[in-house]
Amino acid sequence: MGSSNGRSLLRGLLIATLAFAAAPAMAEAEAPDEAKLELGRTVFLERAQPACGICHTLADAGTEGAIGPVLDDLRPTVEVVTRAVTQGIGPMRPYTDLSEEEIDALAHYVAHVTGAE
Ligand code: HEC
Numbered sequence: 047m048g049s050s051n052g053r054s055l056l057r058g059l060l061i062a063t064l065a066f067a068a069a070p071a072m073a074e075a076e077a078p079d080e081a082k083l084e085l086g087r088t089v090f091l092e093r094a095q096p097a098c099g100i101c102h103t104l105a106d107a108g109t110e111g112a113i114g115p116v117l118d119d120l121r122p123t124v125e126v127v128t129r130a131v132t133q134g135i136g137p138m139r140p141y142t143d144l145s146e147e148e149i150d151a152l153a154h155y156v157a158h159v160t161g162a163e
Contacts (some may be wrong), residue, residue: 078154086155089148094131094141098152101138106159114138121162127153 078086090098090107099109103116114137122130131149134140144152157163 078151078158082151083155083158085148086151086153086158089144089152090155093148094144094152104156104159117156118160121160122156123162124153124157127156 087107090104091109097109098104099107099111101111101113103110103112103118105118128149129135130138131141131144131152141149154163
């Protein structure tokens with residue numbers, strides 16, 4: 047008892063503190079910035095025509111389309127969204143009117159709010 051336990055408790059606290067301090071910094075490096083997410087949301091809801099929400103349910107955007115898969119369940123990665131949007135898939139037509147920036151923001155937005163990335 048006594049001093050050796052005290053030291054290991056301190057060491058544990060130190061490790062816990064370091065892990066806690068490091069976590070938000072790592073999360074920030076992964077997450078797309080607010081402006082990009084906001085643009086992505088606008089593309090999802092308005093700029094992409096026909097709007098994604100007509101066919102897809104996405105909780106963050108408040109859409110309840112039921113023709114395509116529920117994106118909240120599918121949790122597509124940035125790559126999967128980009129491919130679907132630029133090349134089309136099944137009944138979903140490719141979007142040729144969106145800029146690269148818009149598609150990039152859209153893909154990051156969908157991947158982020160569904161928890162895929
Ligand atoms: C006309 C209806 C329709 C619209 C509009 C539409 N989709 Fe889809 N989408 C579908 C259908 C149907 C599928 C499933 C196709 C399949 O698996 O064959 C699909 C599949 C997907 C997938 C999964 C791709 C994969 O590889 O599994 C993603 C991601 C996706 N859509 C995102 C979007 C986004 C983002 C938009 C808006 C830019 C959009 N969709 C607009 C109907 C639509």
